[in-house]
Amino acid sequence: MKSHAIRGAALITTSLVAASVVAGGAAATAATAAAGGHELTVVDSTVITEVTPLGLKVTGLAVEYDGVVHVGRDAIDEDAFDVEATLERPGAEPLVGDRTVVDAYTNRTPEFTDRQRPGRFVILELHENDDLAGASYNDVYTRFYDLDGAYDVAQVMDIDARPHTIEAQPGNVLANSAVDTLIVDEYDGGTFDAEAGVTLPYRMYSPDVTGRKTYPLVVTLHGYGESGTNNVSQIAGNQISVAFADPERQARHPAFVLSPQADPLTPDTGGWWDPPMQEAVVELVRKTLAENPAIDPDRVYLTGLSMGSYGSWGLLPEYHDLFAGAILVCGAGGDEAAAASTLGEFPIWAVHSIDDSIVAYDQPGSDYRIFTAIEAAGYPVTWSEWAGTAPDAAQEAYAAEARDRALATRSNHIFTTFPAGTTPLFDHGSWIPTYTNDVIIDWLFAQ
Secondary structure (H helix, E strand, O other): OOOOOOOOOOOOOOHHHHHHHHOOHHHHHHHHHHOOOOOOOEEEEEEEEEEEOOEEEEEEEEEEEEEEEOOOOOOOOHHHEEEEEEEOOOOOOOEEEEOOEEEEEEEOOOOOOOOOOOEEEEEEEEOOOOOOOEOEEEEOEEEEOOOOOOEEEEEOOOEOOOOOOEOOOOOOOEEOOEEEEOOHHHOEEEEEEOOOOOEEEEEEEOOOOOOOOOEEEEEEEOOHHHOOOOOOHHHHOOOOOHHHHOHHHHHHOOOEEEEEOOOOOOOOOOOOOOHHHHHHHHHHHHHHHHHOOOEEEEEEEEEEEOHHHHHHHHHHHHHHHHOOEEEEEOOOOOOHHHHHHHOOOOOEEEEEEOOOOOOOOOOOOOHHHHHHHHHHOOOOEEEEEOOOOOOHHHHHHHHHHHHHHHHHOOOOEEEEEEOOOOOOOOOOOOHHHHOOOHHHHHHHHOO
């Protein structure tokens, strides 16, 4: 933990005040009691995680006191707290280090807010790019650190509060007792047993349903790294699912989001490229439609990345009538002739990095090859290219230009290439800028 000097609540400017402080331990306690308060103490904390474009990260800590903290409009000094993380994984030495507090404010509940309110919690926003910000790691698959008790926090400076100062408590170091994962915690979970003998864990996000209004359904097929049976990696490993459940997106396009999980290494399941898995997805979608009259069957959308894009190209030629449009990222595995003969009118926006070393851009059956075949069959394709590392506003401007060209030519197909060396994190990660691009997602909901 970092060492800090303890800052007093006010400067002692006269000997009279100094004398009162010397004699004032009991007086201060009496004043606190007279004001109806007590010496506030940190009693607990909750780690706040969220799925960022670069994966699951710890972005906040809600520090709980045993009473209401009231600081008025005053800001709380970010240096008033020390936060230390200890991240453990099997077969490796623990990662231990400090986290950087970038903002601190009070709230009634253990969550972020844009407006400071008196409450039992002091919310610490943590720097997203700290070395120890990650809540997950990869060993072929996406794994998650056990964050229960992984974060220690201590108040190491005085906080100017009302009616009295909250004195520093550097010796009161507490580990977090809870973990909140934004958006992810709002999904329901289940398991689906398909007729082909396939078992699919799945997660389902539901919007606030109003009256007889109907809503779209977005079906997401994750990549190989999110495979498994934990029924969480497919929504917490990256933004393929939560991008559609995000509150700002839900405000614009309220929708159900259905996210099944595949496991190629488990006998009763498999990868999305396996036909029984594709059949199981179709069964699950139909079951979901039958059980949820609030879903509009004419607005079911599909999105898949990497292995999930393989599965999408596999099922769409036969089941495209079930869906209204698709966003497919860094994919392959499709039958070029079958796609050209069946998907000429079906809306698809595909994205792929030209230097992708995991799924080659120009390999047989790649989305690039399929779009080329669709164009050769006489259907217009809108080709576009921009750097996946460009600022978000620039990428959305490029996407809007591509969308407008597609509308002008009545093209249902848009293909976006990220040039070599312009994909965030690594050359296969073309989904990172795709699911943060509002124009691309808006295009999907327009279908």
